[in-house]
Amino acid sequence: VRDAAAREDEHDATGVSESVVDVQPQLVETVVDALDADDGARVRDTIAPLHDADLADLLQNLGSEHRRKLVRVIRSDFRPDVLAELDETIREDVIAELGILETAAAVADMDTDDALLVIADLGEDDKKAVLQAMPLSDRTLIEQQLTYAEFSAGRLMQRELVALPGFWTIGETIDYLRRAAESESASLPGDFYDLFVIDPVHRPMGVVPLSRLLTRGRITPLSEIMNTEMKVITTSTDQEDVAFLFRQRNLTSAPVVDDGGRLVGVITIDDVVDVIDQEHEDDLMHLGGVGTDDFYRRSIGTAGSRFPWLAVNLGTAFLASLVIAMFETTIEKVVALAVLMPIVASMGGNAGTQTLTVAVRALATKELTTANALRTVGKESLVGLFNGVLFAAITGIIAWLWFGSSKLALVLALAMIANLLVAGLSGATIPLLLHRLKVDPAVSSAVFLTTVTDVIGFFAFLGLATLLLF
Amino acid sequence: VRDAAAREDEHDATGVSESVVDVQPQLVETVVDALDADDGARVRDTIAPLHDADLADLLQNLGSEHRRKLVRVIRSDFRPDVLAELDETIREDVIAELGILETAAAVADMDTDDALLVIADLGEDDKKAVLQAMPLSDRTLIEQQLTYAEFSAGRLMQRELVALPGFWTIGETIDYLRRAAESESASLPGDFYDLFVIDPVHRPMGVVPLSRLLTRGRITPLSEIMNTEMKVITTSTDQEDVAFLFRQRNLTSAPVVDDGGRLVGVITIDDVVDVIDQEHEDDLMHLGGVGTDDFYRRSIGTAGSRFPWLAVNLGTAFLASLVIAMFETTIEKVVALAVLMPIVASMGGNAGTQTLTVAVRALATKELTTANALRTVGKESLVGLFNGVLFAAITGIIAWLWFGSSKLALVLALAMIANLLVAGLSGATIPLLLHRLKVDPAVSSAVFLTTVTDVIGFFAFLGLATLLLF
Numbered sequence: 001v002r003d004a005a006a007r008e009d010e011h012d013a014t015g016v017s018e019s020v021v022d023v024q025p026q027l028v029e030t031v032v033d034a035l036d037a038d039d040g041a042r043v044r045d046t047i048a049p050l051h052d053a054d055l056a057d058l059l060q061n062l063g064s065e066h067r068r069k070l071v072r073v074i075r076s077d078f079r080p081d082v083l084a085e086l087d088e089t090i091r092e093d094v095i096a097e098l099g100i101l102e103t104a105a106a107v108a109d110m111d112t113d114d115a116l117l118v119i120a121d122l123g124e125d126d127k128k129a130v131l132q133a134m135p136l137s138d139r140t141l142i143e144q145q146l147t148y149a150e151f152s153a154g155r156l157m158q159r160e161l162v163a164l165p166g167f168w169t170i171g172e173t174i175d176y177l178r179r180a181a182e183s184e185s186a187s188l189p190g191d192f193y194d195l196f197v198i199d200p201v202h203r204p205m206g207v208v209p210l211s212r213l214l215t216r217g218r219i220t221p222l223s224e225i226m227n228t229e230m231k232v233i234t235t236s237t238d239q240e241d242v243a244f245l246f247r248q249r250n251l252t253s254a255p256v257v258d259d260g261g262r263l264v265g266v267i268t269i270d271d272v273v274d275v276i277d278q279e280h281e282d283d284l285m286h287l288g289g290v291g292t293d294d295f296y297r298r299s300i301g302t303a304g305s306r307f308p309w310l311a312v313n314l315g316t317a318f319l320a321s322l323v324i325a326m327f328e329t330t331i332e333k334v335v336a337l338a339v340l341m342p343i344v345a346s347m348g349g350n351a352g353t354q355t356l357t358v359a360v361r362a363l364a365t366k367e368l369t370t371a372n373a374l375r376t377v378g379k380e381s382l383v384g385l386f387n388g389v390l391f392a393a394i395t396g397i398i399a400w401l402w403f404g405s406s407k408l409a410l411v412l413a414l415a416m417i418a419n420l421l422v423a424g425l426s427g428a429t430i431p432l433l434l435h436r437l438k439v440d441p442a443v444s445s446a447v448f449l450t451t452v453t454d455v456i457g458f459f460a461f462l463g464l465a466t467l468l469l470f
Numbered sequence: 471v472r473d474a475a476a477r478e479d480e481h482d483a484t485g486v487s488e489s490v491v492d493v494q495p496q497l498v499e500t501v502v503d504a505l506d507a508d509d510g511a512r513v514r515d516t517i518a519p520l521h522d523a524d525l526a527d528l529l530q531n532l533g534s535e536h537r538r539k540l541v542r543v544i545r546s547d548f549r550p551d552v553l554a555e556l557d558e559t560i561r562e563d564v565i566a567e568l569g570i571l572e573t574a575a576a577v578a579d580m581d582t583d584d585a586l587l588v589i590a591d592l593g594e595d596d597k598k599a600v601l602q603a604m605p606l607s608d609r610t611l612i613e614q615q616l617t618y619a620e621f622s623a624g625r626l627m628q629r630e631l632v633a634l635p636g637f638w639t640i641g642e643t644i645d646y647l648r649r650a651a652e653s654e655s656a657s658l659p660g661d662f663y664d665l666f667v668i669d670p671v672h673r674p675m676g677v678v679p680l681s682r683l684l685t686r687g688r689i690t691p692l693s694e695i696m697n698t699e700m701k702v703i704t705t706s707t708d709q710e711d712v713a714f715l716f717r718q719r720n721l722t723s724a725p726v727v728d729d730g731g732r733l734v735g736v737i738t739i740d741d742v743v744d745v746i747d748q749e750h751e752d753d754l755m756h757l758g759g760v761g762t763d764d765f766y767r768r769s770i771g772t773a774g775s776r777f778p779w780l781a782v783n784l785g786t787a788f789l790a791s792l793v794i795a796m797f798e799t800t801i802e803k804v805v806a807l808a809v810l811m812p813i814v815a816s817m818g819g820n821a822g823t824q825t826l827t828v829a830v831r832a833l834a835t836k837e838l839t840t841a842n843a844l845r846t847v848g849k850e851s852l853v854g855l856f857n858g859v860l861f862a863a864i865t866g867i868i869a870w871l872w873f874g875s876s877k878l879a880l881v882l883a884l885a886m887i888a889n890l891l892v893a894g895l896s897g898a899t900i901p902l903l904l905h906r907l908k909v910d911p912a913v914s915s916a917v918f919l920t921t922v923t924d925v926i927g928f929f930a931f932l933g934l935a936t937l938l939l940f
Contacts, residue, residue, distance in 0.1 A: 025841040053718045061841045087837075174684055181685035191679035193663040193722070209661035210680035214644055215651035247747070248523045252663070252740055269739050270722055276743065277717070280750035281831065287758065288827025289820055295832045299849050303856035306824050310857060313820045314865065317813040324809045331801075331808050338801050338808035339794045342924070343787040345812065350759055350783045354776050357758025361751060362765045367557075371495040371531045379769050386773035387780060395784065454812070 028061050035069045043073045056085035059094060060296065071097040080106035084114040088121055089296040100126065104133030111190070112138075113158050113271060116145055120155070153242050154235030156275065157256040157265030160189035163196040166205055166223030170213050173222060193268070194253050197226045202262040204232060204255040232257055233267060242267060243275045244366060283364055286442035287357065289313070312447050320345070320454040327462035330469075336403050337465050340412055344461045347391060348419035348453030355380045355427025356449055360442050363435050377428045384424020388417040411468055415461035419453060426452045498531050505539045513543045526555035529564060530766065541567040550576035554584040558591055559766040570596065574603030581660070582608075583628050583741060586615055590625070623712050624705030626745065627726040627735030630659035633666040634692060636675055641688030663738070664723050667696045672732040674702060674725040702727055703737060712737060713745045714836060753834055756912035757827065759783070782917050790815070790924040797932035800939075806873045807935055810882055814931045817861060818889035818923035825850045825897025826919055830912050833905050847898045854894020858887040881938055885931035889923060896922045 027046070034042040047055055059067055059082070071078075071094050078098060083091060083106055095103050095118075107115045107130060119127055119142060131139050141159060148154025164173060173195070180188050195213075197206045206226030216225055231245055233256050245251065246269055256265040285292060289309040294302045324331070324341070331337050359376070362368035368376055396413035400406055430448045431441035497516070504512040517525055529537055529552070541548075541564050548568060553561060553576055565573050565588075577585045577600060589597055589612060601609050611629060618624025634643060643665070650658050665683075667676040676696030686695055701715055703726050715721065716739055726735040755762060759779040764772045794801070794811070801807050829846070832838035838846055866883035870876055900918045901911035 025839065028841045051719065053720075060837065061839065063845065177681075177684045178687065188685065189681075192681045193679070209663070210684065211647075211659075211662045213684060214647045214680065215658065217648065247743060249521065250523075250740055268722075269743065270720055273717060273739065273743060273746065276746060276750075280746075280754070284750070284754055284757070284831055285827060287754070288823055290824045290827050295828055295837055295846075299852040299856065302849070303853045303860075306821070306853065307857060307860065309824070310817060310820055310861065311864075314813070314817060314861060317816045318868065320812055320816075321809050324812070328805050328809065332805045335798050335802045335808075338805075338811075339791050339798065341808075342790055342794070342812060342815070342928075343784070346787040346790075346920075346924075347780060347784060350780055351776070353758055354760045354779070357755060357760050358765055361754055367530065367765055369495065369531065371498045375533065376765075379772070382769040383773045383776065386769065387777060390773075390777065391780065391784060394781075398788065450816075454816075458812075 027058060031058060031070065032062070032066055035066050035073070040073045043070065047074065052079055052081045053085045055079065056082050060087055060090050064093065067093060068097045075099075075102060078102055078106055080109040081114065083107070083118050084110060087296050089294075091118065091121065095122070095126070100129045101133055104130045108134045108138045111158070112141055112145065112160070113156070116142055116155060120146065120150065148235050151239045152235060153233045153237040153239060153256050153267060154265070156239050156242065156271050157235070157267045158189065158271070159265050160192075161196060161255075161263075161266045162188065162192060163198045163202070163204075163263055164222060165200075166197045166221065166226065168222050169218060170216055170220050170222070170225075171218030173213060174218070194266075195222075196255055196263060196266070197222050198263055204230070204257065204263045206230060207253070207255065230255060234259070235264065239275045240279055243272050243279060246272045247276075279364070283360065283442045286440065287360060287446060289446065309447075313450070316447060316451040316454065319451060320458055323455050323458045324462065326459075327466060330462055330466045334408070334465065334469060336405075336408060337462060340399060340408075341458055341461050343395060344412070344415045344419050345454045345457035347395075347416060348423040348457045349450055351384060351387060351420050352423035352427040352449045352453045353446070355384070355424050356431060356445050359428050359431045360445060363431055363441055368432070373432055377425065377432070380424040380428035381421060382424070384420045384422070384427075385417070388420030391420065392416040407469055408465075411461065411464045414464055415457065418460045419457045422456045423449075423453050497528060501528060501540065502532070502536055505536050505543070510543045513540065517544065522549055522551040523555045525549065526552050530557055530560050534563065537563060538567045545569075545572060548572055548576055550579040551584065553577070553588050554580060557766050559764075561588065561591065565592070565596070570599045571603055574600045578604045578608045581628065582611055582615065582630070583626070586612055586625060590616065590620065618705050621709045622705060623703045623707040623709060623726050623737060624735070626709050626712065626741050627705070627737045628659065628741070629735050630662075631666060631725075631733075631736045632658065632662060633668045633672070633674075633733055635670075636667045636691065636693030636696065638692050639688060640683050640686055640690050640692070640695075643683060643692060644688070664736075665692075666725055666733060666736070667692050668733055674700070674727065674733045676700065677723070677725065700725060704729070705734065709745045710749055713742050713749060716742045717746075749834070753830065753912045756910065757830060757916060759916065779917075783920070786917060786921040786924065789921060790928055793925050793928045794932065796929075797936060800932055800936045804878070804935065804939060806875075806878060807932060810869060810878075811928055811931050813865060814882065814885045814889050815924045815927035817865075817886060818893040818927045819920055821854060821857060821890050822893035822897040822919045822923045823916070825854070825894050826901060826915050829898050829901045830915060833901055833911055838902070843902055847895065847902070850894040850898040851891060852894070854890045854892070854897075855887070858890030861890065862886040877939055878935075881931065881934045884934055885927065888930045889927045892926045893919075893923050 030046055031043060034046060047058065050058065059070065062070060067090070075098060083094070086094060098106070107118055110118070115138070119130060122130060131143065134142070145155065145159070162177070164176070177188070192210070194207050194209050196204050197208060199205050206223070206228040207230045208222055208226045212225045231249055231251060231254050233242055233245070233254050235256055235258055245254070251269065253266055253268045255263050256267055258264045282292070289306070291305050291309070294305055297305070359368060359380070392413035395416055396409040399412045400409035426449055431445045434441040434445060500516055501513060504516060517528065520528065529540065532540060537560070545568060553564065556564060568576070577588055580588070585608070589600060592600060601613065615625065615629070632647070634646070647658070664677050664679050666674050667678060669675050676693070676698040677700045678692055678696045682695040701719055701721060701724050703712055703715070703724050705726055705728055715724070721739065723736055723738045725733050726737055728734045752762070759776070761775050764775055767775070829838060829850070862883035865886055866879040869882045870879035896919060901915045904911040904915060
C-alpha cells in the first residue's frame, strides 16, 4: 500500500487535482481589486477562462455592490448559461442589473428547460417584458410550457426529442438522423441518449437507448430493440413523484405524455437531480425551522422570513411557562426543582427530534407507509422507553448525589421515563398524522413535538414533585 | 381551466395513473395471508408481476418473521437485482436467510457496481465465502475494485466501457460495435450513452455522446466530434466531490483514471444520484441527532445507537442546571424567574438552529466558503439582533402584563436580545470552526449550539435579574 501523499503528487502530475471542487478566495480578491480600480479589461481577462458555473459562483461570492459592478462590466457579452447556474436571489439581482433586453437575449440562447426555469422565477411584469423581447418561436414554446402547473412534470420536461415509428429499421433511422442534423429546420435535441418509438396517434410504445442502434444490424426494426418496460409520466405529475419514480426504477429518462396519452416531452435524469436537491433542501430547512434557503438574502429579509417560526415557538414556550406557573408554590418550597426541570424537557425534546427525523425521512422516501405505521409507532415508543429507563437511572443517581434527596431523584427518574416514552410515541405519531392530513410533516412536526415534550416534561416532573415530595 | 378530477379520470383512461408511486397495503396483506397459510404457490403468483424494486419494497414492509418465510419461498428462483434495491439492514437479514451459495449466484448475475455494493456491506467471513463461491472472472473484477477506498470514485465507477482511438472514423466505430456485440468475448456495457477517445497509453482525450455518432457522416474521425471539455476523476476522489462535480458541471458521465492517468472506468449520473441521496440523508440524520438511518433496525439496536447523542445532550443539560443553581437564592426570592427562564433558552435554541441549518447546508453545497465566511457571520448576527429586538418587545410586554413588574419585563427583554444575538453569532461560527477543523459540522454543531444558547440564556436572564431586581 502506498501512502496518500505520494498518490496525491501523482494526481497533480497527471493534471488531475482535487482543486476543481474548491472555491478560490484569490479569484474573488483579484476581481474585487480590478473592479475597485475600474479596470474592466483586467476583470474580463480574469473571468475569461472560467466555466459558466464558476462565473456564477464568483457572482454569488461577491458583495452586492461588486456584483452589480461586475455585471455592468460583462453585460455586453454576458454568457446566457450563467443565469441558469445562479441562486434565485442572486439571479434577481443580476437580471435587474442586466436589463430586459439582455436578459431576453440570454434566455433565447438557452435550452428550453433552463430558459423556463429563469423566466418562471421572474415577476409578472418582467416575465411579460422578457417574453415580448424574445424571438417568436422560442416565445411560443416557453409560453406553452408555462401553462403547466409549477413543480409539474410538464415544467420539468424537455420538448426536443426524437420519436419514430416502430417499423423503421436501424438503417433508416440512422440515415434520417444524419439528414435531420444537416437540415436547419429539423429540431434535433443537442446531445441525446434515447429515442422513442411511437404509434400512429403519437403515443409512446417504447424507448430505444442509442447504444442499441449501434450494436445491431441495419435491417433490424426499432420495434424489435425497443424497451417496452418504460415508465410513462403525465405532464401534471408532481415533480417529487417523478423523482421518486426515477430513483425507484433507476431510470435515466422517461417519456412525458399529455392528457390524451400523446408523447409531448422527455424528462432526463439530470433534470431530476435538481429536483432531488431541491426536495432535500426543503426537508432540511423545514426541519430546521427555516422556510426556504435564505443564504443569499439580506439580513432584514432573512430576519423577516424566520420571524413566523420563532413566533410560533414563542407561543409554545409560553405554554410551557403556564405549566410551570401552575407549580409556583412547589418550586418556592424546593428551588432544586427549578434547577433540574430543564433537564427533563431537554432530553424529551432531543429524543423526540431523533424519532421525528427518522419518521419524516422515511415518509419522504415512502418507506414509512400505512402498512408499517403501527409497527413504527410501537417500535419508537419502545425505543423511548428503553432510553427513558437508562437515563432515569443515570439522572436519578446524579440528582441523588447532588441534592442528597432520594425522593427528588425518584421524581426526576419517573419524569424522565414518562417524557422519553411520550417523546418516542409523539415523534412517530405527529408526522404520520400530519402526513395523513396532507400537511408536509417536515414543516410543522417539530413545533408540535416540542410543545408536547415541554408540556409533558414540566408537568410530569413538577406534578410528581408536588405529589411525592410533601 | 378544467378541474383536477376530470384530468385524473383521463389519466386512468390512458392507463397512466399516480398509483405507481404508492405502496400497496393490500399487497402486503395478501402475501402475509398466503405465507400464514403456507401457500407457496399463491405467494409466487402474487409476486410474479412485481418489479424488482417493488418486491424489495414488499420485503421491507413485512415483519421479520414473514420476511424470512417469504425468502424461503422464493429462494430457489431469487431475483438478483432485488438484493441491490434493499435497505442495508434488511439486506443482511435476507442474505442470512438466502445462504452463501444463493447469494453468490445472485451477485454474479448483477452489474459490477451493484454487486460491489452488496458485497462491500457483508461481514468479512461472508464476504470471503460469497467471493469464493463466485465464478473466477467476476470474482477478480470485484476483488480488484474492493481495493479502492470506501466512498471513493474507484468504488463507484463501472468497469465496462467503450474506449477507442481518436483516428477511428464513425463508420469504423459502428462496424466495430456491431461485431463486438455479436462476439461473446468482448465485454460491451449493457446500455451505454457515451464512448471515450483514448491516446496510445490509454489516457482519456475526450468523450463522444452516442448521438454524435448518429448525426454525422461515416468518414468523420472520432477526434473531430469528441467533447474535450470533460472532467476527469481519479479513483481516489471522494464520492461527495464526485457528486459536487456532477452537479456543478451538469455532467451525465465522467471518465475515471488511475494514478497513471489511464482510463479505468466511468461514473454515470445514475450512480451519483445514490450518492446524493446518501449525502442528504446523512446531513439530515446528523442534524437530528441520529447516527445513520435506523428505520429498519430493531428497537434495542436503535435505542443503543441513539444513546450516545442523548448522553452528550444530558451533559449539556446538566451544565445548564449548574448555571441555574448559581442563582438559587435569586429564584427563591422571585419564583416568576423559574416560570420565565425556559423562554429565553428555548428562543435562543430555535433561532440558533435556524442559522445552523442554513450554514450547514451552505457548507455542504460549498456556497459558504472562506471568501464569504466573515460576511455570513456578520449577517447572521445582525439577523439575530433584529429578531432579538422584536421578540424582546413582545415577550417584555407579555411578562409585564402577566407579572405586573416592569423590571422583570426589562430583564426578560435584555436577556432575549443577548441570547438571540449570541444564537445568530454562534449558529454561524460553530459550523465554520468545525468545518475548518475537518469535523463534519452536521454531526456535532447542534450540541455545541444548544450548550451555548442554554448557558447564555439562563446566565443572562438570571444574572440580569440578580443585578436589576434587588
